[in-house]
Amino acid sequence: MKRFVFRNRWLPYALVAPQVAVTLAFFFWPAFDSLRLSLYRASPFGDRLIWAGFANFERLFRDPAYLRSALTSFVFSFVVTFAGLALALLLASFANAKIRGLAVYRSLLLWPYGIAPAIAGIIWLFIFHPSYGILPWVLSFVTAYQFNWFLKGWVAMTLIVMAAIWKQFGYNLAFYLAGLQAIEASVLEAASVDGAGPIRRFFAVTFPLLSPVTFFLFTLNMTFSFFDTFGLIHSVTQGGPGDATSILVYRAWKDGFEGLQLGFSAAQSVVLMALVILLTAFQFRFAEKRVTY
Amino acid sequence: MERRAGIVLVLTVVLLVGVPAPALARTEIQWWHAMTAVLGERVNEIAAKFNASQNEYEVKAIYKGSYPDTLNAAIAAYRAKQPPHIVQVFEVGTQTMLSSGAVYPVFQLMRDNGIAVDWNDLIGPVKSYYSTAGNLYSMAFNSSTPILFYNKDLFKKAGLADTPPATWDEVEAIAKKLTGAGAKCGFSAAWPSWTLVENMYALHDQPFADHANGFDGLATRLQINGAFGVTMMELLQRGAKEGWFTYNGRLNKAEANMGGGECGIFLSSSAYIGNLTRASDGKFTWGTGALPRMSGYPQGNSIIGGATLWVMKGAKPEEYKGVAQFFKYLASTENQAWWAGVTGYLPLTNAAVKAMESSGHFQKNPSQRTAVTQMLGGKTTPNSQGIRLGNFASVRDAIEEQMENIFSGKKAAKQGLDDAVAKSGEILKEFAALYK
Numbered sequence: 001m002k003r004f005v006f007r008n009r010w011l012p013y014a015l016v017a018p019q020v021a022v023t024l025a026f027f028f029w030p031a032f033d034s035l036r037l038s039l040y041r042a043s044p045f046g047d048r049l050i051w052a053g054f055a056n057f058e059r060l061f062r063d064p065a066y067l068r069s070a071l072t073s074f075v076f077s078f079v080v081t082f083a084g085l086a087l088a089l090l091l092a093s094f095a096n097a098k099i100r101g102l103a104v105y106r107s108l109l110l111w112p113y114g115i116a117p118a119i120a121g122i123i124w125l126f127i128f129h130p131s132y133g134i135l136p137w138v139l140s141f142v143t144a145y146q147f148n149w150f151l152k153g154w155v156a157m158t159l160i161v162m163a164a165i166w167k168q169f170g171y172n173l174a175f176y177l178a179g180l181q182a183i184e185a186s187v188l189e190a191a192s193v194d195g196a197g198p199i200r201r202f203f204a205v206t207f208p209l210l211s212p213v214t215f216f217l218f219t220l221n222m223t224f225s226f227f228d229t230f231g232l233i234h235s236v237t238q239g240g241p242g243d244a245t246s247i248l249v250y251r252a253w254k255d256g257f258e259g260l261q262l263g264f265s266a267a268q269s270v271v272l273m274a275l276v277i278l279l280t281a282f283q284f285r286f287a288e289k290r291v292t293y
Numbered sequence: 294m295e296r297r298a299g300i301v302l303v304l305t306v307v308l309l310v311g312v313p314a315p316a317l318a319r320t321e322i323q324w325w326h327a328m329t330a331v332l333g334e335r336v337n338e339i340a341a342k343f344n345a346s347q348n349e350y351e352v353k354a355i356y357k358g359s360y361p362d363t364l365n366a367a368i369a370a371y372r373a374k375q376p377p378h379i380v381q382v383f384e385v386g387t388q389t390m391l392s393s394g395a396v397y398p399v400f401q402l403m404r405d406n407g408i409a410v411d412w413n414d415l416i417g418p419v420k421s422y423y424s425t426a427g428n429l430y431s432m433a434f435n436s437s438t439p440i441l442f443y444n445k446d447l448f449k450k451a452g453l454a455d456t457p458p459a460t461w462d463e464v465e466a467i468a469k470k471l472t473g474a475g476a477k478c479g480f481s482a483a484w485p486s487w488t489l490v491e492n493m494y495a496l497h498d499q500p501f502a503d504h505a506n507g508f509d510g511l512a513t514r515l516q517i518n519g520a521f522g523v524t525m526m527e528l529l530q531r532g533a534k535e536g537w538f539t540y541n542g543r544l545n546k547a548e549a550n551m552g553g554g555e556c557g558i559f560l561s562s563s564a565y566i567g568n569l570t571r572a573s574d575g576k577f578t579w580g581t582g583a584l585p586r587m588s589g590y591p592q593g594n595s596i597i598g599g600a601t602l603w604v605m606k607g608a609k610p611e612e613y614k615g616v617a618q619f620f621k622y623l624a625s626t627e628n629q630a631w632w633a634g635v636t637g638y639l640p641l642t643n644a645a646v647k648a649m650e651s652s653g654h655f656q657k658n659p660s661q662r663t664a665v666t667q668m669l670g671g672k673t674t675p676n677s678q679g680i681r682l683g684n685f686a687s688v689r690d691a692i693e694e695q696m697e698n699i700f701s702g703k704k705a706a707k708q709g710l711d712d713a714v715a716k717s718g719e720i721l722k723e724f725a726a727l728y729k
Contacts, residue, residue: 041727045393046372048727059719131477131541131550150542151533151701238543241697258361259687260368260389261723 031273037266044260056267065243066251066268073226073247076161080225084165085217088172089210093202095173096180106177113170117228121235124163149237153244156237160245163236164229172217179213180206219283223276248272319351322615323377326354327363327600328435331567335635343622350615360386360600361686367605371395376605378616381434383600385685387423388507390603391430392683392728397604397613399620400428406617410624414642418594418668422679423601425508431601432620435638437564438595439488440663441584446577447476447557457558457582461528464558464585468537471557478539480532482560483547485540486692487598489560490517493525495677496584498593502721507681511725515688515717518710521590526699526706533700540700543693560584562598563664566637581663583670594671596679599638630654639664683724691716 006012038057041050060066095106112120127135130148139147149156183206191201207214227249233239239246239254246254252272256265328336333356340354357363360383367380382390390396403410412420412429419433443457448467451474458464468479482488494501499521502512532538539556541547551559552572566581573579584595602623604616622628629645632638634654640646646665649655655662671677682688695713698704704712 041723043393043727044368044389045395046368047394050727059723063716063719065716129549131555132553148540150540151697153701153703240543240694241701242694242703254690255687257365259684259690259720260364261684261687261720264723 034266034269034273037263038270040263042262042266044262052263056263057271059264060267060271065246069243069246069248069251072157072243072245073249076157076164076229076245076247077222077225079161080164080168080229081218081221083161084168084221085172085214087165088169088217089176089214092173092176092180093206095177109173110170112166113168113174115167117167117231118235120163120167121232124159124166125236128159149241151241153241156241156245160229160233160236163232164225167232168221168224172221175213175217176210179210183209215283215287218287219280222279222283226272226276226279248275319349320612320615322350322352322379322612322619324352324354324379324381324602324619325357325363325367325377326381327357327360327383328381329356332435332636335632339623339628339632342628343619346622347618350618352615352619364389371605371607374607376607378608378612379432379602379604379619381600382431382603384422384598384679385682385689387431387601387679388511388681388683388685388724391425391681392724395606396430397606398428398430399432399604400430402604402613402617403620406614408617408621410621414644416639416641416643416646416668417673418597418671418677418679419639419641421673422597431603432623433641434600434602434623435564435632435636436597436599436601436641437562437638438597438664438668439484439492439560439584440563440667441582442551442559442561442565442569442579443582444551444554444557444559444577444579446554447471447474450474451476451557455580457580458585459583461585461587465528465532465537468532468558469535472537476555476557478541478550478556479537480558481539481541481547481550481556483541483545483551483565484561484598485543485696486689489525489529489696490522490692491680492584492595493587494521495593495596495680496671497521497587497590498672498674498676499590500676501680502682505675506679507683508675508678511721511728512682513718513721513725515692515714515721517692518707518714521587522710523706524587526696526710530699530702530706534702538700540697563639563661564599564637566660581660583663583667592672593674593677595667596677597639597668633661634658637661639668682721683728684720687720688717691720 039052039054041052041055042048091109095102095109099105115123125133127133128147128149130136130146130150136147139145147155149159187205187209188201191205196204226247229247230249230253233245233247233250234253237245239250248268249272252265252268255261255268259265324340326333326336336354340352344351355377357366360381363380364382364386367377367382370376376395400412412424415429415433418438419436420429423429423431423433441457445455448455448471451470453467453470458467464480472479491501494517499519500506500516502516503514504510504512506512529538533540539550541550545561545565547556547559548561548565548568550556551561552569554573554577569579602620604613608616624642626642626644626648629640629642630648630652633640633645634649640649646669655665692713695704695709698712699706699709
């Protein structure tokens with residue numbers, strides 16, 4: 001392999017400069033600005049900026065609703081990630097089999113990913129709406145139980161969990177499918193010759209070989225459910241009923257954008273930022289050790 | 294190639310020269326608003342009519358998204374030192390605007406530009422909501438108040454007389470009969486905190502927050518966990534349990550249920566008349582009535598919702614002159630009567646009410662009279678002049694969160710209201726700390 005060496009000392013820096021500039025302007029600057037703002041009480045129109053020290057953070061951690069919201073976020077993210085990945089892997093295994101109409105089946109499975117979270121929310125709203133949704137109508141023939149998620153927290157939660165899984169499903173499936181197809185048939189044949197049944201083959205051979213894909217999807221889905229589900233929640237439950245579906249990112253938006261409590265909202269963003277850094281570091285430190293490339 | 298370049302050049306020159314320069318450079322006035330669909334068209338119509346009425350100023354009406362979107366856009370523009378001249382802000386943003394130091398009070402604007410407007414002709418509740426010490430700070434524009442709607446077809450089906458319930462006892466009795474006769478939803482309400490808490494407090498002359506609902510100083514504590522609030526919430530909690538009250542979500546989500554013909558009795562903004570007319574067309578008939586009352590409490594008045602127009606600081610004097618002219622046009626009886634007639638919002642001046650009365654508009658549209666009668670028949674007291682809270686949007690959220698916990702039976706009425714008071718107290722204290 002030929003190694004390329006820059007003769008000019010400045011050229012490499014000039015080449016990476018645009019990338020660095022974009023990162024600084026669009027990632028570091030806002031991040032530092034939130035960090036700064038979180039230490040102040042700030043008026044919406046910017047006429048008042050009063051040093052508050054850690055008062056915003058204190059208020060945050062004193063608030064039982066915030067801790068509840070953190071718990072809600074974690075439960076939501078873990079369920080969406082685990083259930084979502086399990087389902088995607090299962091269906092990817094089916095889609096990997098040699099069946100008639102495979103191409104059509106595969107493309108159909110990828111569709112949901114092309115839909116924006118807010119639109120996905122509206123679609124699920126139409127299916128589940130207590131009065132004009134089709135599902136409650138069908139269920140009303142079977143059971144007298146009212147699936148009214150305007151008032152029942154766990155029903156609302158289930159609803160957005162399902163919508164989030166469905167939304168992210170096509171993406172997960174595509175990666176698993178690609179991963180499955182990259183597995184050499186000879187490896188699986190060798191396992192069969194050794195007497196392993198399909199289930200044993202899956203857990204002893206396929207799943208470990210898929211671990212890089214699983215690791216990647218795990219990180220991605222956790223971040224997706226932590227942050228990108230905002231549109232979904234905003235269009236379906238608005239965080240309710242009570243605060244049953246009020247995840248951290250939704251609260252930060254609501255307090256900042258609707259409530260105009262800028263410093264308080266910035267403090268929430270800082271906590272979120274810290275959580276993401278921790279989560280990612282944790283994943284790379286511990287989870288990656290179990291990944292075989 | 295060269296020839297083609299020549300043609301392009303000639304064309305460019307022709308285009309540049311040929312475009313007629315405005316005969317007289319008109320002073321542009323930016324008006325940012327949040328009105329969608331039919332209302333948005335009406336707003337454009339107002340601007341067009343004003344622009345045609347004179348040739349010094351040109352009002353440009355620009356849609357900026359929802360109310361919070363519009364407010365945030367104005368905040369961002371103000372911070373970037375390029376504010377619009379006029380911005381439409383919803384009523385919950387009133388205290389935020391008053392405290393902002395970024396606005397040019399309307400009474401001053403009119404005085405500085407030598408335009409005499411008889412503010413006393415504004416209907417009481419509107420004037421009180423947006424005035425401080427008798428001076429109007431923002432230009433009243435689209436104001437509505439909650440009223441009661443009822444589905445006449447469902448009433449008939451249940452064998453009920455064609456009269457709306459006037460008291461909460463009647464609401465309960467009728468809603469029970471309606472659900473008994475197969476109605477899916479006996480009673481429901483849109484904008485839960487506004488219709489069922491804020492307005493019920495004002496209507497029964499009960500204090501909602503300290504410092505006279507925030508009019509005598511920054512409010513620091515809600516007072517909704519007293520006997521009246523508990524009675525009100527217990528009634529609704531029982532209704533939800535017994536099935537005659539159906540909760541259908543925050544904001545105006547519940548309007549889908551009323552418009553779908555499911556609900557017998559319904560509370561929402563008087564500005565819902567237009568949409569309900571369209572939704573019910575050919576499907577069912579409906580009527581309106583005053584908000585239901587609870588016996589044993591004094592007479593107050595319902596309060597308004599909607600939005601007003603705020604003038605932002607930072608523009609040139611000649612531009613403000615145009616803004617003042619435009620407001621004079623807005624306040625004119627002709628414009629007020631037209632606007633109220635085509636939208637269902639309240640006519641804002643007594644003169645406009647009279648004009649609509651004498652033109653026979655109310656006779657043809659009796660549902661539009663309900664809100665006016667209700668407002669003019671009420672009593673303006675410190676408890677019913679309005680509510681002025683900092684971070685009101687967050688406070689409303691805190692209330693609705695607990696209303697949901699109460700309606701679902703998760704919390705007792707008293708407990709839920711106590712929690713709402715505690716949480717909103719934090720929010721109000723923060724605002725007070727900012728503007729101490």
